[in-house]
Amino acid sequence: MSLPPPPVYAPPSGPLRIVHQDEALIVLDKPSGLLSVPGRGPAHADSLASRVQAEFPDARIVHRLDMATSGLIVLARGAAMERALSIAFQKRQVEKLYVAVVAGQIAEDSGEIDLPLITDWPNRPRQKVDFELGKPSLTGFEVLARDAARSTSRVALTPHTGRSHQLRVHLLAIGHPILGDDLYGDAASRTAAPRLLLHATALALPHPQSGAMLRLESPPDF
Known part of the structure; x- marks a missing residue:
C-alpha cells in the first residue's frame, strides 16, 4: 500500500481551551491538526506543549495525542507533578475514553480488539499488526449508534494499552477504519470526513496531590 504524501503542517490558530487548571496540572x-509536542524542524515548532509553556513555563507533557486526534490532554506543573502523573499512566491508573466514527456498520454491540502491534519500519510512522513480534495491545469498544444511510458507526473506545496509533490500527484491522484517517484509511474513508473523527472525550486520573479521582469530559464536535 503506497502512502499518501504528508500534508503541509498548518496547525489551527486561536487560543487553546483549558478544561481544568490548578497548581499541579x-x-x-x-x-485536531495541532502537534502535542514540537516536531522536527522549524516548520513543526508550533505545538500544544509550546503554546502552553509560553503562558505556563513549568508545564510538562506527560502523554500525547496524535496530531490528527482531538480531545483531552494533560500537562503537569513542574518536575514532581510530572513524575507523579507519569507513574499514574505507567500503572494504568488513568482511565481514557474516546469517541470515533468509523466506516461500515459494526455487527457486534460491544467487544474487545486484542491484536499485537509493532512499528511498520519501512513505512514509519505507520504501525501494523504482527503476531510474532508485536506488543500486546487491547482496545474495548461499544457501538453508540449506527447510520445505515451513510454506512457508518459511532463507537466509544477504551484503550487498555497505550500503543502508538492503537485505536486507528485496531479499527482498521477489524475492517472499520476511522473516517478521515489519511494514514490508514482507504480512498473512500479518507475523504468521508474533513479530519480524523477521533476524539479523547473523557479522562479520569488520580490527582497528583490529593489522590482524589479527577474526572473530566469534552464532547466531540462531530
Missing part, C-alpha cells in the same frame, strides 16, 4: 482540549 493543566488539562486542555487539543484541536
Whole structure:
C-alpha cells in the first residue's frame, strides 16, 4: 500500500481551551491538526506543549495525542507533578475514553480488539499488526449508534494499552477504519470526513496531590 504524501503542517490558530487548571496540572482540549509536542524542524515548532509553556513555563507533557486526534490532554506543573502523573499512566491508573466514527456498520454491540502491534519500519510512522513480534495491545469498544444511510458507526473506545496509533490500527484491522484517517484509511474513508473523527472525550486520573479521582469530559464536535 503506497502512502499518501504528508500534508503541509498548518496547525489551527486561536487560543487553546483549558478544561481544568490548578497548581499541579493543566488539562486542555487539543484541536485536531495541532502537534502535542514540537516536531522536527522549524516548520513543526508550533505545538500544544509550546503554546502552553509560553503562558505556563513549568508545564510538562506527560502523554500525547496524535496530531490528527482531538480531545483531552494533560500537562503537569513542574518536575514532581510530572513524575507523579507519569507513574499514574505507567500503572494504568488513568482511565481514557474516546469517541470515533468509523466506516461500515459494526455487527457486534460491544467487544474487545486484542491484536499485537509493532512499528511498520519501512513505512514509519505507520504501525501494523504482527503476531510474532508485536506488543500486546487491547482496545474495548461499544457501538453508540449506527447510520445505515451513510454506512457508518459511532463507537466509544477504551484503550487498555497505550500503543502508538492503537485505536486507528485496531479499527482498521477489524475492517472499520476511522473516517478521515489519511494514514490508514482507504480512498473512500479518507475523504468521508474533513479530519480524523477521533476524539479523547473523557479522562479520569488520580490527582497528583490529593489522590482524589479527577474526572473530566469534552464532547466531540462531530
